[in-house]
Amino acid sequence: MAQAGKRGGVLTCVEQTRPQQMPPDLWLLFAPIKKARTDFIVEKAVELGAARIMPVQTQHTNADRIRQDRLQAHALEAAEQCEGTFVPPVDELQALDKVLATWPADRHLLWCNEHLTGAATVLSRQERGPWAILIGPEGGFSEREQARLAAMPQVVQASLGPRILRADTAAVAAITLWQAALGDWR
Structure with a gap:
């Protein structure tokens, strides 16, 4: 330890035990849900390799605020749990x-459009590069939000299968599908 004080300290790194392992350039956007389920989404997003986590308020989002500091602490714990070198x-x-x-x-x-059904094969036809995944709120996106998303040239719509998934399950499923098709699992 280089310095120690009552309220903190400064450490000096003397040896790097392994190289920094950066995740792929993948962001997760999601509408917060109940506290424990939002925590779950953050934890699993970190474990599965998201590079940025972005809670978004939609017209149908049930939660109107989050504790960003608490969610950041969950992200740190999840990175430690899976021996990640990036938070x-x-x-x-x-x-x-x-x-x-x-x-x-x-x-x-x-x-991840819950109105689509069937196999999520659209990713196999996409190119690698910067991506983000958008998971909607319980109850889905409003008609206005759906129209806006459909009009954006960067948007790729995909089904997550034949069943409508809970938001927390959808986040895990979507990241898994993306990682298998375009991420660092290949």
Whole structure:
């Protein structure tokens, strides 16, 4: 230890035990749900390799606020649990409209549309690069939000199978499918 004090300290790294392992360039956008289930989404997103976690407020989102600091602590714990060397940032809750208004032109957005059914084969035809996954709220997106998403050229709509999944299950399923098709599981 280089310095020790009553309220903190400074450490000096003397040896790197293994190299930094960066996740693929994948963001997860999701509408917060009940506290424990939101915690689950953050934990699993970290374990599965998301590089950024972005809670978004939609018209049908049940939760109107989150504790970003608590979710960031869950992200740190999840990275430690899976021996990750990267802890993704967990953003403050933002309005989906605001996020979409400044969406990067070069980042694909995988919209897990619960109105689609069938096999999630669309990813096998996509290119690698910067991606994000959007998981909607319980009750789905409003008609206005659906129209806005459908009009964006960066959006790729996909089914997560023949059943409508809970939001927390959908997040895990979507990241898993993306990782298998385009991520670092290949």
